[in-house]
Amino acid sequence: MGITLLRLDRLEEALSWFDRALARRPDLAAAFTNKGFTLGHLHRFDEALALYAALKAIDPDNVEAEWCASLLHLLIGNLEIGWAAREARWKIPEQPLARYGFSQPMWLGQQPIHGKTILIHQDEGLGDVIQFVRYVPMLVSLGARVILLVDDALVPLLSNLPGVLECLPKSDHGRARFDVHCAITSLPLAFKTTLATIPAAVPYLPAPEEARRKIWEGRLGPHDRMRVGLVWSGNPTHANDRYRSIPLRDLSQLLDLDATFVSLQKDPRPADKASLREWPGIVDLTNHFTDLTETAALIACLDLVITVDTSIAHLAGALARPTWILLPHTPDWRWLLDRDDSPWYPTALLFRQDESRNYGGVIAHVRRQLAERIEAWRAGQNRG
Secondary structure: HHHHHHHHHHHHHHHHHHHHHHHOOOOOOHHHHHHHHHHHHOHHHHHHHHHHHHHHHHHOHHHHHHHHHHHHHOOOHHHHHHHHHHHHHHHOOOHHHOOOOOOOOEEEOOOOOOOOOEEEEEOOOOHHHHHHHHHHHHHHHHOOOOEEOOOOHHHHHHHHOEEEEEEEHHHHHHHHHEEEEEEEEHHHHOOOOOOHHHOOOOOOOOOOOOHHHHHHHHHOOOOOOOEEEEEEEOOEEEEEOHHHOOOHHHHHOOOOOEEEEOOOOOOOOHHHHHHHOOOOOOOHHHHHOOOOOHHHHHOOOOEEEEOOOOHHHHHHHOOOEEEEEEOOOOOHHHHHHOOOOOOOOOOOOEEOOOOOOOOHHHHHHHHHHHHHHEEEEEEEHHHO
């Protein structure tokens, strides 16, 4: 009952049922973790962390409690604690991680790496790779030779990254020759990253080729209005998709503004395809997206990207493009809390749900800001 209420976002009611479960079974681990998750979404972080600690006291081998606590620590800015505790993910069979079983040792920053070849491998999503590939120059500065192992879709984008010796698709991991390895999302731990030491210089991805960008400029036509890219949904299989994604229809209140709106949405859902047919004013050139280098080239032609929490938010931020990110009340840990900027992406602006957990107010805020931005853009063009 508690889990059902949790899925319905009836959080306070869910808590009472988890408490009833714990009253009957004080050692029931699932009731602990689900109650902790609920408390986290209510932003009662101290209570949630105390609950996970209590579960570890009852069951010291419970890695789920360590993993859940790590995400809360990262979300509230306790990065050093969070990075270390997050390594518990490797001990949870259900975690959707890429596991290769390498015989070479894992490197987490303790040993000198000068003169060694290190394999940096993708363990989670595309956005994670784009966010953390910023650490490659830091590895090179330590004297390491860097090989990347990533999804096929990322290979063209990252092959020309300065300092990368070789960029291989995950399907070809067997031919990599290296001395040590590290999962790409473990690099912040290896470099002991704090809020004050996040490597935030952008852009850190190679600029799109000029010839490729000119092709996209031709497809877009005259640049007589501000160009705004839109992304409204992410991977439907993501565990938090219902918090992150929105229907295209929810963005309709933006579309009467005097701008050229450009879809960056790959594989829209059926209802969104219908909405795109209703609003032919949205420029949809996504049939030309063969890989992320094409997406990057299109983004380079835009004045602003408005997106939910997807890999496109990371791609636009890594290219130092103006990026507005729409976030749920309890976002993914990397966006932290109670701030409208991101220490990871200096050109990003964050628009957050309030306690209502509704995107209506978020989009109304975006509309007001976007109207001002369009006026400023137009004034700049007139001065030019």
